[in-house]
Every structure is written in structure tokens, then in C-alpha cells.
Amino acid sequence: MKVTSEIGPLQKVMLYKPGKELEYLFPMYLEEMLFDEIPWLKRAQEEHDGFSDTLKKAGVEIYYVDELMSEILDRNNLKKQFITEHLNLSDIANPDTREAVFDYLMNKTTTETVKTLIKGLRKDYVEQLKKESSFSDLTKESFPFYLSPLPSMYFTRDHGIKAQDDIILSSMFNMSRKRETLFLKYLVEYHPLFASSKPLAEDLSWPHGLEGGDVLVLKEDTLIVGYSERTTEQAIEWLAHNLLVQEEIFKEILVVEIPKKRAYMHLDTVFTMLDYDKFLLYPGIKDAIHCxxxxxxSHGSVDSNKEESLSSMLEKSLDRPVKIIYSGEQTPITAAREQWGDSTNTLAIKPGKVICYNRNERTNEILNKEGIEVLEIEGSELVRGRGGPRCMSFPIMREPI
Structure with missing residues (x-):
């Protein structure tokens, strides 16, 4: 059950099909919930089914986060503990409100509890609290939820990093996503699917961001980490100390610093690996990155050295020439427009074979000309959440290459 590269044949993957939480998005709170637009749920689910069908046809075994969670909460009597941890990461300040929400969730079936924790809990759904108002309720009166929806839940990549046999749990940069990682935390600790994996994490409420979209597994002994809007230098220092020194799982970490903008929130929104020697890069940042x-x-600490360029750094680690392919040709308007549509967020299912959104026509044409086989999927609604095929997948197992 290892992941030792970005491109090894994908065997097992974890997904989450978007649900009611997307219908709890509304204009007043879009920015807080990290969305720019409101996806149409029915079409988003159809597109996600198309994504999973493409994976299945390629021989990939699929697991769904919510189904796995329901299995362990029933099997291990963990429901009380799981709800409590969600409430600890919520904004509920009043103890009576917290107790009422806890009771409401405990009285639901396990499957319904899992769904509610993801879709969010509206204030008008808790009968016991309808006629009562705490001070906290009054100061947050316009916000209609006791538990905020998790509309980004379908971006399972961000919840952690599967590197070799270990799983590094993410510490989400934004408070609105902190609770998402709890699902992976419990699965790693209690589900037999992850029995061989060891979780590595700081406290999930740690203020320094470390998100899975910023981490690529270049090869068995090397990680690439994005220093971005969502992953901080403190998190990278922690990662280096744990993986290079303490656990000695990897020999080196390559850091790619990218502009800290929402449009490039993670490294995998501008850079992904396609084949043994081919990488895709958004050309709009090529002169702004530092490596x-x-x-x-030998003293048991970490040495850090600046590299001349991205390509030379990759060539040194892979011990072979590499080719950087630019998305959207190098036409600034086309490249920027397609990057916004996640043209560079490709998911490799084997060396030289990737899944991409069909909307990014120019980038997909370029990839085909470069000998990369592109499996296109619909994504006009899924992309409204600002993520593509790589973002929507958490590889559990890849064949070694």
C-alpha cells in the first residue's frame, strides 16, 4: 500500500462525491468558504461520476471517504469521539448549544451523522435551540449554521500526503477547512485499509498551513513541496525535520516557491508530473519561482541550498534530462484562462497517461503532441471549486516504477 511516485500505475484511490454541502453555499459567505462561484450540484455529481468511471475503466479501485467513515464509526464505537473532535474545531462557544448539537448528531444514524458533519448543520434544524438564543447566537445571528458546510471536501488530495507507506495529515491553512482532515485522521488510525500506514501530523489546529495539494512525490526518496499561499515555511521546516532527520523516510525535499496568490493556491495548480521526464508548468509563473x-x-540537521532553476533541480534529482511543457502554449491569455480552469492540475494514472478536464483544449492538444495520452473528463461545475483531477483524488497505492 505504498505511493513512491507521482506517475506509477494508480491502483487504489480515495474520492468524495460532492453532496448537499454545495447547496449550502450562498453569495454572502462564498469568500469565507473559499469558493468564487456556486456549483450546480446535480451536474457536479454527474461530472464526478464521469471522473470515477474513467478511473474504473483504467483499472483503479475506488474508495469513498464517507462510506469508509461510516464503517469505522459503527465498528469501533467511535461516533462520540468523532463528533466531539468536530465540535472542538467548530465556532460553537456556548456550552448549552454545543450539548444540544452533540445530542442531535448522536441521535442520528452513523451514515446521517457523517453526511451532516460534511454538509453542515443549519440552526433551524436543531429543534431544541429554535426558541433559544445565546449571546454567541446573537453576535453571529446572520450565519445560518452551527457547523459550517465543508464544500471543498471533494478535494481529497488536500487532506494529507501519502508518501511511501506513511500518511502525513494536513494542517489546513484556513479555519473553514480544518475539520476536513479529521476524516483522514480517523481512517488512518482505525480503518483496516490503512493498517500498514503510520500517521504523521502536528496538532490539526496548528496555525501553520501544510496542505496535500502542495506536495508531489517525485520518487521513492524525494518529495517536491510547494511554498505557497497555503503551505508555510514553518510547515516545510517541520516536514524536513520529521521526514529527513527524525524518521529518515526521504533523502531530500525539493521546495518550489510560487507566488502566494489564490489563483495559485497550491503547487499542483501550476505544476504536475506527467511522465518519467516530463512536467507541466503554467508559464505565467516561470520567472517568479524560486527553488x-x-x-x-552529517550533524543531524537540515542543510538548505538554493537551486539555479526548476529544470536543473529536477534533472539533478532524477539523474536524467527533463522537459518542462508549458500549458496553454505560451500565449498569456490562453495560458492564464486555462490555468484558472485547472489545466495544470493533471492526474497521472500511469507514466505518460493523465486525466484532464476537457475544457482546456489548447493545453490538452499540447500534451498530445508531446506524446502524453490525455483522458478527458467533463468539469464545468467541478472546476468552480478551483480544483482539477489531481485535487479530487487521494492515491492510496501506486505500483513502483
Whole structure:
């Protein structure tokens, strides 16, 4: 059950099909919930089914987060503990309100509890609290939820990093996504599917962001980490100390610093691996990135060195020439428009074979000309959440290459 590269044949993957939480998005709170637009749920679900069908046809075994969670909460009597941890990461300040919400969730079936924790809990759904108002309710009167929806839940990549046999749990940069990682935390600790995996994490309420979309597994002993809007330098230092020095799982970490903008929130929104020697990069940032190599030294600490360029850094680690392919040709308007549509967020299912949104026509044409086989999927609604095929998938197992 290992992941030792970005491109090894994909065997097992974890997904989450978007649900009612998308219908709880509304204009007043879009920015807080990290959305720019409101997806149409019915079409988004159809598109997600198309994504999963493409994976199945490629021989990939699919697991769904919510189904796995229901299995362990029933099997291990963990429901009380799981609800409590969600409430600890919520905005509920009043103890009576917290108790009423806890009772409401405990009285639901396990499946309904899992669904409610993802879709959010509206204030008008808790009968016991309809006629009561705490001070906290009055100060947050316009916000209609006791538990906020998790509309980004379908971006399972962000919840953690599967690297070799271990799973690094993310510490989400934005408070609105902190609760998402709890699902992966419990699965790693209690589901037999992850029995061989060891979880590595700081406290999930840790203020320094570390998100899965910023981490690529270049090869068995090397990670690439994005220093971005969502993953901080403190998190990268922690990662280097744990993976290079303490656990000695990897020999080096390659850091790619990208502009800290929402449009490039994670490294995988501008850069992905396609084949043994081919990478896709959004050309709009090629002159704005900085690269660093982190390795353990003889004194048991981490040495950091600045690298000349992205391509030379990759070539040194892979010990072969590499080709950087630019998305959207190099036409600024086309490249920027398609990057906004996640043209660079490709999911490799084997070396030289990737899944992409069909909307990014120019980038897909370029990939085909470069010998990359592109499996296109619909994504006009899914992309409204600002993520593509890589964002929507959490690889559990890839064949070694």
C-alpha cells in the first residue's frame, strides 16, 4: 500500500462525491468558504461520476471517504469521539448549544451523522435551540449554521500526503477547512485499509498551513513541496525535520516557491508530473519561482541550498534530462484562462497517461503532441471549486516504477 511516485500505475484511490454541502453555499459567505462561484450540484455529481468511471475503466479501485467513515464509526464505537473532535474545531462557544448539537448528531444514524458533519448543520434544524438564543447566537445571528458546510471536501488530495507507506495529515491553512482532515485522521488510525500506514501530523489546529495539494512525490526518496499561499515555511521546516532527520523516510525535499496568490493556491495548480521526464508548468509563473534543496547533513540537521532553476533541480534529482511543457502554449491569455480552469492540475494514472478536464483544449492538444495520452473528463461545475483531477483524488497505492 505504498505511493513512491507521482506517475506509477494508480491502483487504489480515495474520492468524495460532492453532496448537499454545495447547496449550502450562498453569495454572502462564498469568500469565507473559499469558493468564487456556486456549483450546480446535480451536474457536479454527474461530472464526478464521469471522473470515477474513467478511473474504473483504467483499472483503479475506488474508495469513498464517507462510506469508509461510516464503517469505522459503527465498528469501533467511535461516533462520540468523532463528533466531539468536530465540535472542538467548530465556532460553537456556548456550552448549552454545543450539548444540544452533540445530542442531535448522536441521535442520528452513523451514515446521517457523517453526511451532516460534511454538509453542515443549519440552526433551524436543531429543534431544541429554535426558541433559544445565546449571546454567541446573537453576535453571529446572520450565519445560518452551527457547523459550517465543508464544500471543498471533494478535494481529497488536500487532506494529507501519502508518501511511501506513511500518511502525513494536513494542517489546513484556513479555519473553514480544518475539520476536513479529521476524516483522514480517523481512517488512518482505525480503518483496516490503512493498517500498514503510520500517521504523521502536528496538532490539526496548528496555525501553520501544510496542505496535500502542495506536495508531489517525485520518487521513492524525494518529495517536491510547494511554498505557497497555503503551505508555510514553518510547515516545510517541520516536514524536513520529521521526514529527513527524525524518521529518515526521504533523502531530500525539493521546495518550489510560487507566488502566494489564490489563483495559485497550491503547487499542483501550476505544476504536475506527467511522465518519467516530463512536467507541466503554467508559464505565467516561470520567472517568479524560486527553488531550494533540503537534505540531512552529517550533524543531524537540515542543510538548505538554493537551486539555479526548476529544470536543473529536477534533472539533478532524477539523474536524467527533463522537459518542462508549458500549458496553454505560451500565449498569456490562453495560458492564464486555462490555468484558472485547472489545466495544470493533471492526474497521472500511469507514466505518460493523465486525466484532464476537457475544457482546456489548447493545453490538452499540447500534451498530445508531446506524446502524453490525455483522458478527458467533463468539469464545468467541478472546476468552480478551483480544483482539477489531481485535487479530487487521494492515491492510496501506486505500483513502483
Amino acid at each position: 531550494y534543496r533540503l537534505r540531512k547533513n
